[in-house]
Amino acid sequence: SRSYSITLLPGDGIGPEVISVAKDVLSLAGSLEGIDFRFQEMPVGGAALDAIGVPLPEETLEAAKKSDAVLMGAIGGYKWDANEKHLKPETGLLMLRAGLGVFANLRPATVLPQLVDSSTLKKEVAEGVDIMVVRELTGGIYFGKPRGFGSNEKGEDVGFNTEIYSTSEVDRIARVAFEVARKRRGKLCSVDKANVLEASMLWRKRVTMLASQFLDVEVSHMYVDNAAMQLIRNPKQFDTIVTNNIFGDILSDEASMLTGSIGMLPSASISESGPGLFEPIHGSAPDIAGQDKANPLATILSAAMLLQYGLGEPEAAKRIEAAVMNTLDRGFRTGDIFSAGTTLVGCKRMGEEVLRSVDSHKPVA
Numbered sequence: 001s002r003s004y005s006i007t008l009l010p011g012d013g014i015g016p017e018v019i020s021v022a023k024d025v026l027s028l029a030g031s032l033e034g035i036d037f038r039f040q041e042m043p044v045g046g047a048a049l050d051a052i053g054v055p056l057p058e059e060t061l062e063a064a065k066k067s068d069a070v071l072m073g074a075i076g077g078y079k080w081d082a083n084e085k086h087l088k089p090e091t092g093l094l095m096l097r098a099g100l101g102v103f104a105n106l107r108p109a110t111v112l113p114q115l116v117d118s119s120t121l122k123k124e125v126a127e128g129v130d131i132m133v134v135r136e137l138t139g140g141i142y143f144g145k146p147r148g149f150g151s152n153e154k155g156e157d158v159g160f161n162t163e164i165y166s167t168s169e170v171d172r173i174a175r176v177a178f179e180v181a182r183k184r185r186g187k188l189c190s191v192d193k194a195n196v197l198e199a200s201m202l203w204r205k206r207v208t209m210l211a212s213q214f215l216d217v218e219v220s221h222m223y224v225d226n227a228a229m230q231l232i233r234n235p236k237q238f239d240t241i242v243t244n245n246i247f248g249d250i251l252s253d254e255a256s257m258l259t260g261s262i263g264m265l266p267s268a269s270i271s272e273s274g275p276g277l278f279e280p281i282h283g284s285a286p287d288i289a290g291q292d293k294a295n296p297l298a299t300i301l302s303a304a305m306l307l308q309y310g311l312g313e314p315e316a317a318k319r320i321e322a323a324v325m326n327t328l329d330r331g332f333r334t335g336d337i338f339s340a341g342t343t344l345v346g347c348k349r350m351g352e353e354v355l356r357s358v359d360s361h362k363p364v365a
């Protein structure tokens with residue numbers, strides 16, 4: 001039987017709740033395909049700050065690098081919000097992404113037929129939406145230098161950051177996006193702010209140049225402000241979107257709301273070689289943490305992406321996806337996706353129902 005080592009990073013807030021559920025689903029789906037997992041749980045974020053004093057302990061990064069794939073919950077919380085930059089949980093997550101070199105973050109936003117009524121948009125607008133946001137994850141303003149605090153000529157305090165992209169950084173994320181678009185509906189929309197920002201001017205130039213190597217993909221360019229509007233006006237015009245780190249962060253949260261809830265959206269972060277990092281796009285949701293209210297489906301679907309993109313185990317991935325659909329068909333909903341006529345359940349119970357579906361449901365080919 002095939003065997004893989006998985007680093008689990010529960011993190012903070014609802015992180016441990018959703019990871020515990022997703023781990024069980026991953027184990028069961030794997031075992032039905034003859035796969036077994038060796039799980040190693042490591043601290044990251046606020047949990048690591050409290051236990052060890054840093055947001056990404058060396059042992060955690062080493063374990064992650066040595067494993068076949070990494071499944072993360074979420075990090076962050078009020079308790080650490082006032083920490084200095086290098087002692088913020090968020091810094092741990094950014095160091096993890098940089099340390100693993102996972103420059104390509106795939107964030108699918110799919111409106112499932114069962115959840116059309118959970119979308120805040122009209123049924124005819126939301127129905128059938130299927131978008132893949134390809135977000136650059138290890139560059140741009142998140143990592144650009146110079147950055148920091150200082151003072152200006154007037155002696156006033158200032159904070160500053162740098163939005164910067166090199167040719168090779170744009171080329172590698174664009175290539176991933178072209179390949180993704182090619183396997184989907186063949187449409188790629190590159191989102192930038194090339195009317196104002198030099199980093200975006202370079203971005204657009206490189207995407208345009210690379211387009212000649214992917215003649216089967218129809219490329220368009222859109223300014224980010226317009227893209228934010230178009231996502232709500234007519235989301236079905238989009239197939240694959242490629243964009244920088246910060247625009248991708250914002251647009252993927254926006255796209256999540258088309259699907260009904262941020263609690264539904266998984267992600268896969270991949271590098272050129274080495275283990276991928278799989279995490280829901282949502283955060284630690286401190287407002288509902290510890291109350292068994294979190295929607296675990298984003299993390300469960302991230303486990304499916306781990307199987308698909310991280311381990312090359314599409315059959316086990318399909319089992320998880322089919323089980324999520326079946327669980328929704330049977331009417332189970334957490335609070336964030338609840339609607340009239342469905343059954344309100346907590347995080348644990350949702351996990352149990354997905355396990356039941358994995359057990360009983362044959363995957364669709």
Ligand code: NAD
Nearest residue numbers: 074075076077263281282283284285286287288294295336
């Ligand atoms: P958030 O995504 O944690 O929460 C936003 C809203 O969505 C909240 O009302 C929350 O209850 C709800 N929500 C999120 N996930 C949910 C789920 N699975 N089920 C049901 N409801 C869910 O964003 P925020 O409140 O801006 O940030 C909270 C903390 O999380 C901050 O410390 C932030 O830095 C951190 N954060 C971490 C990640 C990550 O770990 N990848 C991502 C985003 C934010």
Ligand code: IPM
Nearest residue numbers: 076090091093094249281283
């Ligand atoms: C996300 C989060 C992170 C990001 C934060 C917590 C660093 O918002 O994963 O979307 O901005 O990338």
Ligand code: MN
Nearest residue numbers: 249250253281
């Ligand atoms: Mn985000």
